[in-house]
Amino acid sequence: MTDSFFGEVDTAHLSMPYSDKEFTISSAHFARLAEQCHYRLMGDIVLFGIRAAQSLSQKGKWLTEIKITENRLDYLYLNCLLGLWDRKNHKIAIFQGSTVPFKANVIKQRENPNQRISNQLAQGLYQYYVGAHEPDHRPKEEGAFRLTRHVSTPVWRDYGKGQLILDACAPNDHIHAAGSIDTDYKSAGCQVISGFHNSAMPEGEYQQFRILAGQSALPSELELHLPYQYLLTHTRHLHAIQQGCLNEYLMQGSEGYLVRELQEQLIAENYLFEQKIDKGLMDGKTVKAVYEWQKASSINANGIYHLESFKL
Structure with a gap:
């Protein structure tokens, strides 16, 4: 099975087609991505996810560059990369993982359309904090990274029969x-990394990810609520940047005056309500408003605002 669940929502804004050609990226490409999407980065270490990516470069080690290629998503195997970007030292480290939900959970969502069961996180920049992963019917897994609940988040839900909705x-x-x-990984929408956490001490690539992120090998209560930014992108977007694409986009996590201008236009058109947002920050409610405007305007609706192509 290919990426028929969520289709091309991650790549429809890009003119570059699918390619299995290998290409090289470095810290500089992430810096360009942040600039072109108007992200405001903080701190030396930024977590990242590359959807639909594979690499033969060494995992779990700081590198100056990595070779990647676009991968076909099947929602069964760990077909994405997660990693760490050391902005100060211009290094990146990658790990095998997934940024999409497991197939069985997507099917469960389709069977229960009146519930929120499974989701696929939209591309963008997010705020996470160190905390416990609290799975149903299993002990808490300390030392994980929790997505903030204080900023609305844009996620895709697949309800089947072509009903793909941005929430x-x-x-x-x-x-x-x-x-x-x-394969057979545990995710209904979380970002996951190869490895296990069945006891107090995490194992595998996930443990190395935590350690390189600056966490203790044995999760410590002293690290609770430490902040991290997480940058989620797609292989094809990085490939476009690597090929010299200069397109600018506003999406989840974008900040600044251009975001405020967009929000004011959306408010004037009754797609967005000022009391529900912080002006200048592209949050889930703003992404959703762009999505609704795109649908009403018969524009490909993905919640990503291309600064050059579209005007309200």
Whole structure:
């Protein structure tokens, strides 16, 4: 099965088609991505996810560059990369993982359209904090990374029969161990990394991810609520940047005056309500408003605002 669940929502704004050609990226490409999407980064270490990516570069080690290629998503295997970007030292480290929900959970969502069961996080920049992953019917997994509940989050939900909806909510997602090294991973929407957390001490690539992120090998209560930014993108977007694309976009996590201008236009058109947002921050409610405007305007609706192509 290919990425028929969520279709091309991650790449429809890009003119570059699918390619299995290998290409090289470095810290500089992430810096360009942040600039072109108007992200305001803080701190030396930024977590990242690359959807639909594979790499033969060494995992779990700081590198100056990595070779990646676009991967086909099947919602069964860990077909994405998660990693760490050391902005100060211009290094990146990658790990095998998934940024999409497991197939069985997507099917469960389709069977229960009146509930919020499974989601796929939209691309963008997010705020996470160190905390416990609290799975149903299993002990808490300390030392994970929890998505903030204080800023509305844009997620995609697949209800089947072509009903793919962008939702703005607090999905209670995390970055945690996949409970797998390859397939049958545990995610209904969380970002997961190859490895396990069945005891007090996490294992596998996930543990190395935590350590390189600056966490203790044994999760410590002293690290609770430490902040991290998480940058989620797609292989094809990085490939476009690597090929010299200069397009600018506003999406989840974008900040600044251009975001405020967009929000004011959306408010004037009754797609957005001022009392529900912080002006200058592209949050889930703003992404949802862009999505609704795109649908009403017969524009490909993905909640991503291309600064050059579209005007309200």
